[in-house]
Amino acid sequence: MAVSRRSLIKQLSVAGAAAATASWSPVSAAARRRRLIPWSNWSGAQRCIPAQRLAPTSEDAIAELLRSSSGVVRPVGASHSFSALVPTDGTMVSLAQLSGMISHNAETQEAEFWAGTPMSQMGEPLHEVGQALINMADIDYQTLAGAIATSTHGTGIDFGCYSSMVSGLRLITASGEVLDCDAEHNPEVFRAARTSLGALGVISRIRLKTREAFRLHEKSWIQNTEELLENIDTLARENDRFEFIPIVHSDVSICVTLNETTDNRTIPVETGGDGDKVALLRAAHHYAGSHPKLRGSLINLLAKQQDLPEAIDRSYKVFAKVRDQRFNEMEYTVPAEAGPDCLREILALVRDKNLDSFMPMEYRYVKADDIPLSMFQGRDGCAISVHQSYEMDYHNFFAAVEPIFWKYGGRPHWGKLHNLNAAQLSTLYPQWQDFVTLREELDPRGRFLNGHLESILGARSRC
Structure with a gap:
């Protein structure tokens, strides 16, 4: 294509100006001195520019890094946490190079994995040795270390969070000391490190209690939300795993049951993601959002027309779903018996105030455990x-809903957004001070603390 003399001169002038700007820009000068690689989480809401990003290839390398360096160090997994657990302008350490199964024990039904193993890559190697994870969440993008650091969980009244499945782990402390921890060795560290927020050190390997491989049969259907709540105890008791997905601004929910089966048929889980379903809710919100009654009727109608096929397959293939629609999330765990009333209040608030959101909710049950900072410590939850869709501001919506969780004694999910600090959180956990004291002993200078952890733990980094 021919370029005119005038056009060529204009392009050269622009290029020259850009080059001149780059020559004096402080940012460009800093970039030339060292290569800075920005980081953001999955939703894009958390961002930072760490001074360095490292991916050690061995436990010795992690220990040497901690012994020979100074400043704040934050471990990072799959970047799927919505809260600000990871951001730092110090050193970000990924365990992506430490991934895969290390060993397994058929007699004790245990398996040890490197901490950087993605949950999505654990099902197959376990199946090959006849084992399976006891329970799983419906997203498997997280790394194993990230999942236990935040008490990530699935659903089922007889099943605890991932942290409750841990039978041993290796922790590398701020001084580079390597601690092998289980019920008999360093038991106090073990109890706390199963949900540590990455504040006690770098966990390099994790041993999990497993079970024999099994198959699941998933069924889903649309039902009136109030009908579900009135029958909630029966549904939770008569199914191995039960959850439902309330659709805001409507009267209906998607109910999901996951039951173990000996059926050898394979009906694969849908692989298309959530795009079509979310698009329908987005459209109803856009075109009828200013007419709440019309929108509610429209969503009820659209939901009842959805095809929700069943699935039968190996457990790890049925648990995990494709979540290809980005969002930000807030989750609280309330006492199990308070769940129905808490949900009713939230749905009523969203409807009565016509709050600006169209993404569905989630409602799940999790068994109690004895881990100091687990959301399920001492009570079934x-x-x-x-x-909130990632392209919409979440602050006002979450701020309107959050006080309802507080009313029912809710504990926030550590990997999700909330507005509590140490003063409020310390009243929610009976063993809070035990954790705080141990953290101070293991990391007196606060090398694993960023601004968010300083706020929620009431500590201060002295790096």
């Missing part, structure tokens, strides 16, 4: 999640 009902985990309720609210979501």
Whole structure:
């Protein structure tokens, strides 16, 4: 294509100006001195520019890094946490090079994995040795270390979070000391490190209690939300795993049951993601959002027309779903018996105030455990999640809903957005001070603390 003299001169002038600007820009000068690689989480809401990003290839390398360096160090997994656990302008350490199964024990039904192993890559190697994870969440993008650091969980009244499945781990402390921890060795560290927020050190390997491989039969259907709540105890008791997905601004929910089966048929889980379903909700929100009654009727109608096929397959293939629609999330766990009333209040608030959101919620049950900072410490829990599409501001929506969780004694999911600090959080956990004291002993200078952890743990980094 011919370029005119005038056009050529203009392009050269622009290029020259850009080059001149680059020559004096402080940012460009800094970039020439060292290569800075920005980081963001999955939703894009958390961002930072760490001074360095490292991916050690061995435990010795992690220990040497901690012994020979100074400043804040934050471990990073799959970047799927919505809260600000990871951001730092110090050193970000990924365990992506430490991935895969290390060993397994058929007699004790245990398996050890490197901490950087993605949950999505654990099902197949376990199946090959006749084992499976006891329970799983419906997203498997997280790394194993990230999942236990935040008490990530699935659903089922007889099943605990991932952290409760841990039978041993290796922790590398701020001084580079390597601690092997289980119920008999360093038991106090073991209890706390199963949900540590990455504040005690770098966990390099994790041993999990497993079970024999099994198959699951998933069924889903649309039902009136109030009918589900009235029958909630029966549904939770008569199914191995039960959850439902309330659709805001409507009267209906998607109910999901996951039951173990000996059926050898294979009906694969849908692989197309959530795009079509979310698009329908987005359209109803856009075109009828200013007419709440019309929108509610429209969503009820659209939901009842959805095809929700069943699935039968190996457990790890049925648990995990494709979540290809980005969002931000807030989740609180309230006492199990308070779940129905808490959900009713949230749905009523969203409807009555016509709050600006269209993403569905989640409602799940999780068994109690004895881990100091687990959301399920000392009580069976009902985990309720609210979501906001990533392209919409979440602050006002979450701020309106959050006080309802507080009313019912809710504990926030560590990997999801909330507005509590140490003063409020310390009243929610009976063993809070035990964790705080141990953290100070293991990391007196606060090398694993970023601004978010300083706020929620009431500590201060002295790096």
